[in-house]
Amino acid sequence: MSVNFLISQAKNIQKVINENASEIEALDQNIGDGDHIFNIQRGLKLVIELEGTIKDLPLAKALNMIAMKVLSGIGGSSGALFGTFFISMAKSPDLDKDIEFRKACEMIINGIQAMKERGKADVGEKTMMDVLIPVSVKLNEIKNNNSEIKQGLSEIIKIAEDRMLSTKDMLATKGRASFLGERAKGHIDPGARSSQLIIDTICKFIINQ
Amino acid sequence: MKKFINKADDFLKESLNGFGKAHGDIIQVSLDPTFVSRKNKKKEGKVSLISGGGSGHEPMHGGFVGYGMLDAACPGFVFSAPAPDQMQAAAEHVDSGAGVLFIVKNYSGDIMNFQMGAEMYSGTNDSIITNDDVAVEDSTFTTGRRGVAATVLVEKIVGSLAEDGGSLEECKKLGEKVNKNAGTMGVAFTSCTVPAAGKPTFDIGDDEMEFGVGIHGEPGRKREKIKPSKTIVGNILDAILDNLKPENNEKILLFVNGMGGTPLTELYLVYDDAFQILKSKGVEVTRSLVGNYCTSLEMQGASITLLKCDEKIIKNWDAPVHTAAMRWGM
Numbered sequence: 089m090s091v092n093f094l095i096s097q098a099k100n101i102q103k104v105i106n107e108n109a110s111e112i113e114a115l116d117q118n119i120g121d122g123d124h125i126f127n128i129q130r131g132l133k134l135v136i137e138l139e140g141t142i143k144d145l146p147l148a149k150a151l152n153m154i155a156m157k158v159l160s161g162i163g164g165s166s167g168a169l170f171g172t173f174f175i176s177m178a179k180s181p182d183l184d185k186d187i188e189f190r191k192a193c194e195m196i197i198n199g200i201q202a203m204k205e206r207g208k209a210d211v212g213e214k215t216m217m218d219v220l221i222p223v224s225v226k227l228n229e230i231k232n233n234n235s236e237i238k239q240g241l242s243e244i245i246k247i248a249e250d251r252m253l254s255t256k257d258m259l260a261t262k263g264r265a266s267f268l269g270e271r272a273k274g275h276i277d278p279g280a281r282s283s284q285l286i287i288d289t290i291c292k293f294i295i296n297q
Numbered sequence: 298m299k300k301f302i303n304k305a306d307d308f309l310k311e312s313l314n315g316f317g318k319a320h321g322d323i324i325q326v327s328l329d330p331t332f333v334s335r336k337n338k339k340k341e342g343k344v345s346l347i348s349g350g351g352s353g354h355e356p357m358h359g360g361f362v363g364y365g366m367l368d369a370a371c372p373g374f375v376f377s378a379p380a381p382d383q384m385q386a387a388a389e390h391v392d393s394g395a396g397v398l399f400i401v402k403n404y405s406g407d408i409m410n411f412q413m414g415a416e417m418y419s420g421t422n423d424s425i426i427t428n429d430d431v432a433v434e435d436s437t438f439t440t441g442r443r444g445v446a447a448t449v450l451v452e453k454i455v456g457s458l459a460e461d462g463g464s465l466e467e468c469k470k471l472g473e474k475v476n477k478n479a480g481t482m483g484v485a486f487t488s489c490t491v492p493a494a495g496k497p498t499f500d501i502g503d504d505e506m507e508f509g510v511g512i513h514g515e516p517g518r519k520r521e522k523i524k525p526s527k528t529i530v531g532n533i534l535d536a537i538l539d540n541l542k543p544e545n546n547e548k549i550l551l552f553v554n555g556m557g558g559t560p561l562t563e564l565y566l567v568y569d570d571a572f573q574i575l576k577s578k579g580v581e582v583t584r585s586l587v588g589n590y591c592t593s594l595e596m597q598g599a600s601i602t603l604l605k606c607d608e609k610i611i612k613n614w615d616a617p618v619h620t621a622a623m624r625w626g627m
Binding site: 120 | 374410413493498
């Protein structure tokens with residue numbers, strides 16, 4: 089993991105999110121209030137705009153600047169949660185050393201744990217955590233078992249997709265959709281969808297490298 | 298979409314600039330991070346009240362910054378919670394040493410961002426969370442009820458206590474009491490359109506209404522055919538009274554709030570219906586508020602809030618206030 093990698097991933101993700109923007113917006117209008125897609129798009133734009141400022145900085149400093157930008161520039165639940173993710177990443181030890189795959193897994197796992205604590209949400213509550221937590225569990229497995237990386241990432245793509253789809257029939261107990269009761273059923277959670285797209289994009293990039 | 302707009306991206310900034318210029322005698326607008334604060338110098342030893350939330354509910358909250366109400370307000374993008382650095386900057390700007398009380402409406406995004414703001418602020422602070430919307434069932438397993446129009450009443454009543462020298466603990470206690478004593482329910486006839494989205498948040502037929510709608514156009518209890526005002530108001534009051542269970546002859550404040558697109562003429566008609574129904578049920582209306590205070594952009598509709606009042610609440614309600622959107626007694 090490097091600053092370059094982060095910026096190029098942000099650009100890839102921006103492309104995929106923009107391609108799927110109307111779907112995510114429609115999902116949010118069904119069960120939320122329609123702000124999610126704009127927050128995600130604004131966040132990606134802000135991070136990509138940082139390129140000139142952070143591209144030659146050490147990773148810890150760059151992550152910190154990304155965290156502050158995400159936290160202050162997005163707002164809404166997404167800003168707080170993704171901001172928390174990057175703050176946790178920036179606090180990882182030994183960022184001045186080479187970040188190999190296992191170390192990157194650990195940073196992501198800790199980041200997702202921090203999001204879980206901030207949002208006080210677990211799996212089964214119809215939020216982005218329904219995708220992120222199982223992905224984090226699988227990453228931990230790959231890391232500990234020294235599994236073949238590309239095979240593991242293919243499995244993660246599948247897990248993220250299955251878990252995203254599973255939010256469709258859930259009742260929401262957290263977030264804006266929780267106010268709807270039974271009426272939230274039948275709609276995929278927009279945060280789960282955008283998170284799945286982000287994971288899908290990064291995994292495919294690494295697999296195709 | 299038909300709106301007064303130049304560029305969707307500049308919508309909030311330009312609106313805040315206008316607000317700052319129009320009410321420059323009462324407030325000032327700071328940008329980056331964005332917050333509205335009182336123009337006048339802070340009063341030593343006074344607890345500072347800070348609220349905030351997504352924009353699109355004007356005059357809430359910026360319109361309530363001023364003497365007898367808030368010290369600062371942090372507006373997020375339309376219908377999107379503000380970011381933590383806004384709350385931190387506002388707190389640093391207004392705290393006179395007696396502590397900061399954050400008034401937060403119960404939405405996941407607001408709760409998380411205010412919590413982070415409170416963690417980033419080094420001074421003494423505490424928070425109250427408003428959740429007055431009776432349209433949503435409360436449950437320990439869910440986010441719970443939404444915070445809506447009663448937030449205005451909390452800000453006014455606690456604002457007065459803070460002005461009179463109430464401590465952080467006393468302010469929090471009174472705010473929680475007002476929130477607990479209040480119940481709100483809203484009805485929408487039309488949707489609203491978020492500028493960045495450019496199209497209505499939800500579809501609704503010409504002859505339909507959303508009963509129990511949220512202030513972001515979130516669905517409520519049910520979609521129904523429009524009925525005469527008396528029937529709608531009766532149904533709203535039944536839902537609130539069922540929840541608040543006032544004693545016989547208990548005094549209440551009756552607050553009829555417009556969602557942004559309903560004229561005052563209609564709001565007063567709603568008030569008349571509500572007054573008569575309450576009277577027939579042995580509930581005494583002791584104070585009133587009618588107008589657009591907690592809106593949902595251009596949505597047509599209204600909410601009714603009932604607040605059970607004791608002497609302390611009435612005294613603080615009647616006390617002088619001077620903000621852009623609410624002014625009496627001075």
